[in-house]
Amino acid sequence: xxxxxAGAEAADDLVQETFLRAWKYxxxxxxxxxxxxxxxxxxxxxxxxxxxxSRLELPVTETGxxxxxxxxxxxxxxxxxxxxADVERxxxxxxxxxxxxxxxxxxxxxxxxxxxxxxxxxxxxVMSRLNRGRKMLARLIRTSGDxxxxxxxPDEFVRRTP
Amino acid sequence: MMDCKNIREIFDLYVDGELSPxxxxxxxxxxxxxxxxxxxxxxxxxxxxxxxARVGHYQPTAQLVxxxxxxxxxxxxxxxxxxxxxAAILLVAATIFFTPHVRSVVANGxxxxxxxxxxxxxxxxxxxxxxxxxxxxxxxGYHAMCPTRGHHGSLQTRDGKxxxxxxxxASEELIHNSKLLGRTVRIHGxxxxxxxxxxxxxxxxx
Numbered sequence: 001x002x003x004x005x006a007g008a009e010a011a012d013d014l015v016q017e018t019f020l021r022a023w024k025y026x027x028x029x030x031x032x033x034x035x036x037x038x039x040x041x042x043x044x045x046x047x048x049x050x051x052x053x054s055r056l057e058l059p060v061t062e063t064g065x066x067x068x069x070x071x072x073x074x075x076x077x078x079x080x081x082x083x084x085a086d087v088e089r090x091x092x093x094x095x096x097x098x099x100x101x102x103x104x105x106x107x108x109x110x111x112x113x114x115x116x117x118x119x120x121x122x123x124x125x126v127m128s129r130l131n132r133g134r135k136m137l138a139r140l141i142r143t144s145g146d147x148x149x150x151x152x153x154p155d156e157f158v159r160r161t162p
Numbered sequence: 163m164m165d166c167k168n169i170r171e172i173f174d175l176y177v178d179g180e181l182s183p184x185x186x187x188x189x190x191x192x193x194x195x196x197x198x199x200x201x202x203x204x205x206x207x208x209x210x211x212x213x214x215a216r217v218g219h220y221q222p223t224a225q226l227v228x229x230x231x232x233x234x235x236x237x238x239x240x241x242x243x244x245x246x247x248x249a250a251i252l253l254v255a256a257t258i259f260f261t262p263h264v265r266s267v268v269a270n271g272x273x274x275x276x277x278x279x280x281x282x283x284x285x286x287x288x289x290x291x292x293x294x295x296x297x298x299x300x301x302x303g304y305h306a307m308c309p310t311r312g313h314h315g316s317l318q319t320r321d322g323k324x325x326x327x328x329x330x331x332a333s334e335e336l337i338h339n340s341k342l343l344g345r346t347v348r349i350h351g352x353x354x355x356x357x358x359x360x361x362x363x364x365x366x367x368x
Contacts, residue, residue, distance in 0.1 A: 003220055012225075012226045012229065015226060016226070016230050016233055019233070020230075020233050087212050087213060087216040087217075088216050091213065091216075091217070103217065105178055105210075106210045106214050106217075107213065107214050111179075112175075112180050127175065130174050130178070131173075131174050134174065137213070138205075141212075
């Protein structure tokens with residue numbers, strides 16, 4: 001998760017800072033809360049805190065904007081194995097809140113309630129972030145897949161030319 | 163019965179397992195009959211799996227584990243180490259304060275140090291012989307062992323200062339003969355100012 005949020009280089013620092021804060025503020029841990037959710041909440045706060053320190057790196061969050069995305073009606077073959085490399089890139093292009101919601105749901109398999117706890121927002125917001133985020137993600141993957149396909153054509157042409 | 167519009171609004175909840183059992187029954191009833199919605203759910207699931215497969219769970223490097231462990235454990239231990247140190251100092255101080263024997267050993271040790279860093283010079287001192295332990299008892303509540311170990315003679319000069327008489331053949335009587343207590347004596351010997359001590363060469367009872 002840290003690698004997805006902060007990139008491979010800064011991820012270790014993010015994790016270290018997260019655990020350090022968790023130790024420091026362990027008394028704030030409510031035993032009724034899922035421990036992992038609590039740790040992810042700290043991770044998110046550390047991550048946000050770092051953004052504030054270096055505003056130049058602040059990713060643009062578009063969660064306030066209404067993105068009109070189609071329903072899940074993308075082509076059946078668009079998630080072929082060779083396109084899965086694009087998934088990571090497409091994720092990195094998502095607005096931060098969408099990306100975080102998707103990672104928490106699909107990778108960490110948190111419930112909506114836990115995601116709401118981590119992201120400090122209502123459950124309704126989690127739902128809309130997931131819905132919009134996934135649609136946008138599919139569009140980004142599809143776009144980068146199409147771009148790749150169009151870039152490949154000249155190479156294929158050159159190779160096949162005697 | 164759900165229609166396509168209704169179910170597409172709750173696709174995410176369905177695939178994320180967030181629907182109530184009743185809603186799941188309704189959604190599945192629709193999916194069983196609607197090929198288009200079934201395919202849409204399938205695509206959504208594949209997207210979720212693609213994300214999970216691509217991102218997955220990164221195994222932290224041994225280096226990162228060591229970093230985290232070091233930063234958390236040391237920060238946790240740091241105050242504890244100081245707490246232990248403070249406790250140890252307090253314990254030693256309390257032991258010294260409350261244990262007469264240890265207290266005199268420490269006092270003798272300090273005196274030994276003072277004695278060795280001191281300049282000594284030949285002197286003749288005149289004063290009254292008093293029991294050091296009885297004085298300490300009177301002054302500081304020191305647990306004097308005089309009834310069992312006998313008195314310990316010291317010299318009080320006219321300025322009120324108490325001089326410790328160093329053990330030696332010539333000083334044996336001055337220190338341990340209780341009958342001399344209260345008597346005025348003149349001591350010839352060497353004076354160690356910082357150790358507040360005198361080494362006796364000879365003496366005379368006045």
